[in-house]
Amino acid sequence: MKSLAELEEIRKKTLEQINLRTSNNGMRVVVGMATCGIAAGARPVMTAFIEELNKRNLKDVTVTMTGCIGVCRLEPIVEIIDKDGNKTTYVKMTPEKVARVVAEHIVNGRVCLDYTIGEAEK
């Protein structure tokens, strides 16, 4: 069984890392987490974002959740908002798609057009 005391260890380790943080972009990832999103599998998508971002050590990207975005049939929906407020809406997301979105969009700034809402609604 884990104990609260182990957090002290984590605290010490993390303190060192925090100083190394670089301020790169301040992007926001917003996952739709209403009844529709959850039923469609939004939770594993959100977890995949956290893991993928950590793997690449992207500490400046925040992952949050919101309510129903409004197009329930296209859930799980993820919105990525860059530092200037430009929003990209990805639909029918899966943990597999997340890896590509992180690599191409968040790291390299190229939107994965084929996953966006515009493409899905054609």
Add this chain to the structure above:
Amino acid sequence: MKDLSLHLMDIVQNSISAKASKICVSLSADRQADILTMRIVDNGEGIEESLLKNITSPFTTTRKTRKVGLGISFLKASSNMAEGDIEIYSKRFEGTTVEATFKISHIDRLPLGDLAETMVTLIMANPDIEFELDLDNNKDCFRFRTVEVKEQLKDIPITQYEVLNWIREYINGGIKIIFGGVLNEIIS
């Protein structure tokens, strides 16, 4: 919903929308009575009396975008399916309690699911809300408080990846000890 942890996540979203600053989740399994109780208590805005009467109807919702709201109806359906029911108590500006019961041994009772993942996701997305989790099996209990974690961490945010991992493992440990062998989907 596939499992109870997803239902839980869904109902907690209601608490978050009601601007709750503290959300307590408790799950108790009574093997003798064969009853599993899931309770979510928040200190949010509460539900208006007029709305409370028809709260389990899928056509009751406060949202403006459309006329259906399925979260509570789904929970009621899942609970009824396993010979249980739901109960909602609410007082305006004081908070709301949602309680769902399930017959543990019922063939249609949903499995617990990844409860730790639900808690971690909720904490990460809402670091300012205090979450509490209580598990008990009528003999032993397990408790988890984000307040205690934050005290221990001091200047480190609770959303740190390593901290979230610790929380996940801590909760999973608790589930194993409390529900192992009590809920048959959890191996002790």
